[in-house]
């Protein structure tokens with residue numbers, strides 16, 4: 001073999017060995033950072049892509065797995081279990097009017113002006129007596145507008161995980177003190193169709209364990225359980241931004257993990273935001289499944305994909321803005337200038353006699 005050729009061969013072999021080394025090294029690095037990503041997965045705020053719109057674009061697989069997670073609405077299941085007849089006499093029929101529902105709206109001082117006005121002008125007056133706003137500042141004007149139904153949680157006004165858990169802890173404790181049968185949480189960018197909410201809740205018994213909400217990720221969340229040897233646990237959670245409801249029976253069982261600020265401690269331990277912490281306590285610790293209610297909608301979904309003919313059947317709505325584009329329901333009753341969130345238009349659809357609705 002000529003010297004030049006031998007050198008060339010040696011060079012090629014050396015090159016091959018080097019690239020192999022680089023590959024092995026890269027593989028190790030990538031593997032390790034993937035493990036790290038998995039470990040810290042829940043520490044970052046889930047992005048728009050992570051929490052993709054469930055009701056809009058079901059993957060086949062998701063639909064199937066959701067089906068097994070969704071339970072029917074056995075209105076009198078608890079009577080059946082207790083050996084009672086399947087058709088209870090009418091006087092036993094449990095009526096859950098909205099007076100039995102504690103509604104919390106999570107907000108923050110910076111949004112009192114912009115976000116709460118459309119709520120106070122539309123759906124809140126329908127449930128004024130049982131609705132409470134949880135915020136982080138004293139606001140005399142809001143206090144007056146809501147007839148004193150504002151609670152300054154003294155939590156930080158940041159949108160960080162611990163501040164969110166802090167507010168949820170106060171919401172939970174306030175609900176427990178209220179004696180109401182249902183705890184329904186919403187955000188300050190939610191419109192609530194109160195008639196449909198009442199209808200939904202009348203299908204479930206508050207004496208049974210119920211966690212009603214809307215998931216926003218396609219698969220159950222997987223985390224490393226730091227409290228238990230880093231075991232992997234997976235569970236569903238109802239997105240806070242879509243609203244969720246918890247029966248009193250379930251809320252009572254949550255008490256060892258949630259009352260008196262313990263909710264915050266659980267959130268701290270596993271470093272989860274408020275709605276995910278709720279899912280962790282209910283699904284993982286208490287083994288009660290999330291019942292998926294498709295009529296709840298968060299701003300992580302595309303509002304325009306809710307069919308106009310189906311709008312009146314939905315329970316919660318939201319809105320958001322991405323760059324110049326508004327993510328709002330497809331409804332044109334009042335002008336965009338007057339009604340950028342579309343909440344007034346929604347209210348006119350459901351309550352056409354309102355003074356601000358066109359005749």
Ligand SMILES: *[C@@H]1O[C@H](CO)[C@@H](O)[C@H](O)[C@H]1NC(C)=O
Pocket residue numbers: 151152153154170
């Ligand atoms: C917030 O702080 C004020 C003043 O110290 C106190 O009166 C109030 O009870 C606190 N609120 C909560 C929810 O703890």
